Amino acid sequence: MNEESNGIEVEGLVRQFKNGPRAVDGISLTVEPGEIYGFLGPNGAGKSTTVHMLTTLLPPTAGSARVAGLDVATRGAEVRKVIGAALQEAALDPNLTGREHMKLQTALHGLPKEERVRRGDELIERVGLSDASDRRVGGYSGGMKRRLDLALALVHRPRVLFLDEPTTGLDPQSRASLWEEVTRLSTRDGVTVFLTTQYLEEADQLANRVGIIDAGKIAAEGTPAALKAEIGRPSVEVLPVDPARRKEAEDILLRFGSAVPAAGEALSVRLNEGIEELAAIVRSFDSAGIELASLGLNEPTLDDVFLAKTGRHLEGAGEAESAEMPLPASDPDEQAGPA
Amino acid sequence: MSGAVATAGVGVADPGAPDPGPSPLPIQISAMASRSIKRLIRQPALVIPSVIFPLFLLAVNAGGLNAATHIPGFPTDSYLTFAIGFTFIQAAIFSTMGAGQSLAQDIENGFFSRLVLTPMRPTALMAGQLAGLVLLGQFQALLYLSVGLAAGANFEAGVAGYFVLAALVSIISIGFGGIGLIMAIRTGSGEAVQGMFPLMFVLLFFSSMTLPRNLIEQDWYRFLATINPVSYLIEAIRSLFIYGWDAEALALGFGIAAIVAVLSITFAARSLKGRMLR
Amino acid sequence: MTPDRTYFSAAWAVAWRYLHNLYTKPAVFVPGLIFPLFFLAAFAGGLSAVGDTPRFDYYNFTAFQFCFILIQASALAGVFVGFSIAGDFEQGMGRRMMLATSRRSSILLGYALGAALRLIVVWVIITGVSLLAGMEVRATGYDLAGMYTLGLLSNVVALLFSAGIAFRFRSLQAGPLMQMPVFIALFLAPVYVPQELLTGWIEPVARLNPVTALLNGARSLMAGDPTGILLAYGVAFGLIALLALWALRGLRRAEVAG
Numbered sequence: 109m110n111e112e113s114n115g116i117e118v119e120g121l122v123r124q125f126k127n128g129p130r131a132v133d134g135i136s137l138t139v140e141p142g143e144i145y146g147f148l149g150p151n152g153a154g155k156s157t158t159v160h161m162l163t164t165l166l167p168p169t170a171g172s173a174r175v176a177g178l179d180v181a182t183r184g185a186e187v188r189k190v191i192g193a194a195l196q197e198a199a200l201d202p203n204l205t206g207r208e209h210m211k212l213q214t215a216l217h218g219l220p221k222e223e224r225v226r227r228g229d230e231l232i233e234r235v236g237l238s239d240a241s242d243r244r245v246g247g248y249s250g251g252m253k254r255r256l257d258l259a260l261a262l263v264h265r266p267r268v269l270f271l272d273e274p275t276t277g278l279d280p281q282s283r284a285s286l287w288e289e290v291t292r293l294s295t296r297d298g299v300t301v302f303l304t305t306q307y308l309e310e311a312d313q314l315a316n317r318v319g320i321i322d323a324g325k326i327a328a329e330g331t332p333a334a335l336k337a338e339i340g341r342p343s344v345e346v347l348p349v350d351p352a353r354r355k356e357a358e359d360i361l362l363r364f365g366s367a368v369p370a371a372g373e374a375l376s377v378r379l380n381e382g383i384e385e386l387a388a389i390v391r392s393f394d395s396a397g398i399e400l401a402s403l404g405l406n407e408p409t410l411d412d413v414f415l416a417k418t419g420r421h422l423e424g425a426g427e428a429e430s431a432e433m434p435l436p437a438s439d440p441d442e443q444a445g446p447a
Numbered sequence: 448m449s450g451a452v453a454t455a456g457v458g459v460a461d462p463g464a465p466d467p468g469p470s471p472l473p474i475q476i477s478a479m480a481s482r483s484i485k486r487l488i489r490q491p492a493l494v495i496p497s498v499i500f501p502l503f504l505l506a507v508n509a510g511g512l513n514a515a516t517h518i519p520g521f522p523t524d525s526y527l528t529f530a531i532g533f534t535f536i537q538a539a540i541f542s543t544m545g546a547g548q549s550l551a552q553d554i555e556n557g558f559f560s561r562l563v564l565t566p567m568r569p570t571a572l573m574a575g576q577l578a579g580l581v582l583l584g585q586f587q588a589l590l591y592l593s594v595g596l597a598a599g600a601n602f603e604a605g606v607a608g609y610f611v612l613a614a615l616v617s618i619i620s621i622g623f624g625g626i627g628l629i630m631a632i633r634t635g636s637g638e639a640v641q642g643m644f645p646l647m648f649v650l651l652f653f654s655s656m657t658l659p660r661n662l663i664e665q666d667w668y669r670f671l672a673t674i675n676p677v678s679y680l681i682e683a684i685r686s687l688f689i690y691g692w693d694a695e696a697l698a699l700g701f702g703i704a705a706i707v708a709v710l711s712i713t714f715a716a717r718s719l720k721g722r723m724l725r
Numbered sequence: 726m727t728p729d730r731t732y733f734s735a736a737w738a739v740a741w742r743y744l745h746n747l748y749t750k751p752a753v754f755v756p757g758l759i760f761p762l763f764f765l766a767a768f769a770g771g772l773s774a775v776g777d778t779p780r781f782d783y784y785n786f787t788a789f790q791f792c793f794i795l796i797q798a799s800a801l802a803g804v805f806v807g808f809s810i811a812g813d814f815e816q817g818m819g820r821r822m823m824l825a826t827s828r829r830s831s832i833l834l835g836y837a838l839g840a841a842l843r844l845i846v847v848w849v850i851i852t853g854v855s856l857l858a859g860m861e862v863r864a865t866g867y868d869l870a871g872m873y874t875l876g877l878l879s880n881v882v883a884l885l886f887s888a889g890i891a892f893r894f895r896s897l898q899a900g901p902l903m904q905m906p907v908f909i910a911l912f913l914a915p916v917y918v919p920q921e922l923l924t925g926w927i928e929p930v931a932r933l934n935p936v937t938a939l940l941n942g943a944r945s946l947m948a949g950d951p952t953g954i955l956l957a958y959g960v961a962f963g964l965i966a967l968l969a970l971w972a973l974r975g976l977r978r979a980e981v982a983g
Contacts, residue, residue: 165560188564199557203489204482215478216565218471244489260561496901503909510927511917514778645759652767658774668770 113177114141114190114267114300116162120171123157131157133324134171139302139317144294146315146332147304148410150422154324155304156196159272162302163193176267176300192266196273198253202246206237206256209245210263217264231259235289251282258289269293271303275310287314308410308422320414327417336408342383343368343406345376349399357400360392374402475567479575486549487579497545498587501537502594505530508657509598518662523601523689531595532685533656535612536677538587539619540647544640546580547627551637569719573712577624584620588613595688603691611697612687618704619680625711632718654678676703732831739822739835743809744842757805757843761798761851765790769858772917780922784948787860789919791851792872792943796936797911798847799876800883806840807887807903814895814979829976837884844880848873863949871954872946875939878961883907885968892975895982914940935960 116139123132132154139145149155160166162173164184173180176190200209210228219227232241235255245253254274261269271290275283291314293299305311311318312332320328320335328335344364348357351373361367361377364385370376379385386405393400414422487494509527516524523529553559562572592609596602604611630640653671655663655678663669672678683700686693747754769790776786783789813822822832856862864872887903894902914936915923923931931937942957 163564165563185566189566191564193561193564195557195560197557199559199561201482201486201553201558203486208482208485212478212482213561213565215474216562216567216571218474218566264565496905500905503912507912507916507927510925511915511923512772512775513924514781514918514922515772515775517778518774645756645763648760648763652763652771657767657771662774663771664773664777665770668766672771 114298115139115143115177116145116173116175116268116300116302118158118162118171118173121158121161121168121173122170123154123161123166124169130324132161132168135319135321135324135326136171137319137326137329139300141300142294142298143316144290144301144303144314146311146318147302147321148306148308148311148318148414148422149304149321150306153321155306155321156272158321159193159195159270159302159304163191163195163270164188189264190266191268191270192261192264193270194254194257194261194272194274195270196276198250198257200245200248200253200256203244205244206232206241206248209256209260210241213260213263219263227263231262232256235259236285249282251278251286254278254282254286255289258286262293266299268300268302271301273304273306275305275307283310290314306422308414312410318410320410320417322414322418328413332410335410335413338413341365341379341381342408343376343378344386344389345370345374345402345404345406346393347372347374347401347403349401353398356396357393357398360396360398361389363392364389376406472568472571475571476574476578479567479571480578483549483575483579484582487583493545494542494583497538497541498590501534501541501587502591504537505534505591505595512657515658518658520659520662522659525599525601527595527598528600528688529659529685530657531591531600532681532683532688533651534591534595535588535616535684536619536681537651538591539584539616540623540651540677542580542583542587543620543623543627544644544647545583545627546576546624547629547631547640547643548637550576550628550631551635551640554631554635555637563722569716572719573625573628573715576628577621580620580624581617584616585613588616600688602688604687605691608687608691612684615680615683615700615704618701618708622704622707622711625708625715628715629711629718632715632722650675650677654681656681676707679703732828732834735828735831736835736838739832740838740842743806743836743839746809747839747843754843757798757802758847758850760801761794761847762854764797765794765851765854765858768793768917769855769860775917778918778922781918783919783944784863785859785861787855787858788862788947789944791855791860792947793911793914793916793940794851794855795848795872795876796879796940796943798851799844799880800907800911801904802840802844802847803880803883803885804887804903804907806836806884807891808897808900810836810888810891811895811897811899811903814891815897829980830973833888833972833976836888837881840880840884841877844877848876862947864947865949868946868949868951871951872943875943875946875957875961878958878965879936879939882961882964882968885965885972889968889971889975892972892979895979910934910936935964 116137118135118137120134120136121132122130122134124130135154135158137145147155147158157166161168162175162180164180164187168181175187178187178190180187204212207228210232211224214224214227229238229241232238235258237252237255237259240248240252245256248256258271258274261271274290275286278286287310290301290303294301294316303310303315305314315332317329317331318335319326328338330338344361346357346361348354354373354375358367358375361375364381365377365379368376368378383405390403411422414420505527508530512530513526515521516526516529521529550559553562592602592612602608627640627643630643631637634640653668654675655672660669660672660678663672679696679699680703683696683704686696686700690696769787772790773786775781776783776789812818814820862869886907890899890903893899913927913930913934915931920928920931920937920941938953938957938960941953942951945952946954
């Protein structure tokens with residue numbers, strides 16, 4: 109990848125904290141230019157530590173990473189010029205207004221004076237904060253802070269954008285509007301987006317490709333569809349109207365797949381072949397005269413992928429790890445903080 | 448964001464887009480300074496105590512210790528005139544903790560990371576942080592001088608002395624502000640910076656703050672006051688009030704303030720570089 | 726378990742937790758100890774020449790300053806409890822304790838017990854240091870008991886005052902609101918010289934300041950010549966009655982706020 113590209117290449121990246129675990133343990137990944145890459149994992153998996161290394165805030169212990177063709181360890185200043193980042197905590201000064209934040213950021217990035225105001229207004233409008241732009245950030249809601257954070261990250265027209273859990277703690281509406289904006293950045297402006305998340309839905313809907321990280325290692329990588337296809341076939345769940353015919357219904361279903369747990373009185377099988385068997389199943393119930401109260405087709409989710417790869421469900425998987433994360437040490441190098 | 452109208456290209460997928468280049472240092476400094484001043488003005492709850500408390504201590508000491516002026520050899524018959532010099536130093540040192548703390552807060556809440564990701568130079572960050580401090584110091588100096596004069600203190604050095612006072616207070620603010628910054632940069636924790644407070648108290652109290660050094664009876668205390676640089680800062684300002692122009696006291700005061708400033712700023716800059724650029 | 730035993734066991738649990746926190750976090754405990762020692766060194770050491778001024782008739786300058794430090798350290802220890810309460814509420818621990826106890830005044834009692842135990846350590850240290858620094862004690866055993874009791878009462882007064890603030894604000898940001906008034910009241914008493922030697926504006930202020938009664942009482946007990954003791958105790962218990970109301974009302978507010 110050359111310096112003209114917007115991609116990310118990571119090779120064997122390691123971050124070991126003093127007296128702590130390997131927060132990131134030899135990960136390798138490639139993000140293509142203009143792609144949205146979802147970095148999915150539970151709390152404490154090493155997502156933020158990875159972002160801190162890729163954004164030059166934390167030096168890697170081993171391995172290498174190139175962002176837009178530039179080595180993060182040796183060409184930090186150049187990397188910072190071409191990236192934008194919205195880190196986990198929306199890092200804002202509660203005493204400044206939204207507009208003042210834009211002024212500060214544009215000035216530090218060296219935008220010419222006349223462009224500073226224009227650029228600030230433009231981005232504030234773009235993230236829908238025009239009405240609130242002269243209010244102090246201390247009074248903003250979580251969603252507003254995130255949006256301002258995103259606007260600040262875009263001030264200098266970055267080619268690569270890092271978003272560290274951008275929607276954690278947001279209400280569904282704020283989340284949807286942030287997704288919309290991120291998608292637009294990627295598709296319309298060609299920005300490469302590296303996004304960490306602990307939400308399956310977010311990775312599934314937003315990302316072109318997903319990397320699943322657990323305990324500092326990449327457990328799986330691919331497009332959401334490919335990952336789901338890799339671990340398996342869909343399942344079918346039915347609920348007969350007449351409970352007395354449950355046994356008959358079960359016998360029919362088992363001809364098409366193997367039983368899997370189902371909710372309540374329903375019956376469920378993982379299909380042997382795939383979705384194309386659905387018609388045959390419906391016909392079999394029809395010819396046996398068994399009336400169904402419900403029939404559902406369940407595609408595998410990324411949680412199923414996570415389960416298959418790590419042996420655990422994503423939800424609640426992180427607590428044990430996050431409790432073990434080291435506290436900030438006195439060494440400034442340690443300060444940027446673990447995931 | 449819903450309903451927002453996209454108006455302009457935001458990213459530059461086109462790598463050939465013009466690079467604005469690094470922002471000129473004066474622009475960075477003024478942007479950072481303006482932020483630090485705004486921050487100060489908008490948090491009066493943090494600023495007011497550091498302004499009021501030294502005044503309170505002055506009032507209490509001037510009232511309670513007036514009897515000390517009867518000690519043979521005491522340089523003035525007004526304890527207020529004697530004690531007011533300490534007020535400036537106390538205020539300067541108190542507010543430096545504030546500078547450290549606000550930087551530590553930035554580090555803790557991630558704002559510092561945002562700044563590090565811009566092409567901002569360490570000089571701009573430090574100068575910006577210290578600008579607010581110097582401004583506050585000047586405000587305090589003017590306030591204390593006015594209050595002191597109104598309450599009957601004597602300012603022997605006159606109008607020219609005010610400018611000397613203002614200059615010395617600025618250097619002291621920068622010097623001790625630098626110490627606050629070093630603590631913040633090295634620990635990244637507001638609590639740790641706050642932990643410096645007792646140390647600052649030691650520096651302030653084991654000095655010639657309440658009595659001239661030659662009138663301190665206890666040898667160990669006089670020794671501490673003599674080796675404590677803060678004594679000379681107090682005595683330089685005090686000399687403007689009591690004697691007018693005491694070249695030796697002023698030279699010692701300015702000299703020590705300058706040394707503290709140079710050392711602390713150098714170390715702060717070095718620590719900051721280590722944290723910012725890699 | 727009878728309700729009363731539950732009440733006291735809850736109080737002990739809060740006290741234990743408070744002391745355990747102090748033990749595990751020296752950064753919280755040390756300032757409460759260091760500050761009085763500072764003032765002792767700075768006042769008794771640095772200002773001893775003041776004891777030689779005309780009409781300064783107290784028998785020993787270190788003993789004179791010790792009494793102030795005793796009252797000050799005791800009061801500040803009470804304020805630090807307010808900090809702990811506020812910190813607990815900020816972190817949600819206060820709410821957890823409120824849920825766990827049926828009669829919530831036991832929480833306040835628990836903090837008070839913890840503070841009293843902590844105070845004993847502080848007293849031992851400042852008394853030891855003062856004796857080493859040449860403090861002469863003229864008090865009898867009874868006088869001393871009376872003097873330390875005044876210290877304890879000052880502690881309770883400051884504790885109730887700051888607990889009232891802590892329960893109302895439930896945030897450490899209210900720290901200065903707890904510390905400053907106590908600090909100011911302490912310093913508006915005759916700190917450096919006997920009350921008779923005060924001149925100017927501070928003289929009437931000190932006369933009206935309740936801390937002056939406590940301080941004069943303690944100093945007279947230390948000198949083995951108790952005077953104004955009834956006034957000192959009267960003031961202390963009066964303040965405790967008023968501030969207990971203030972603290973308990975604060976507790977109710979915290980309950981209402983959930």
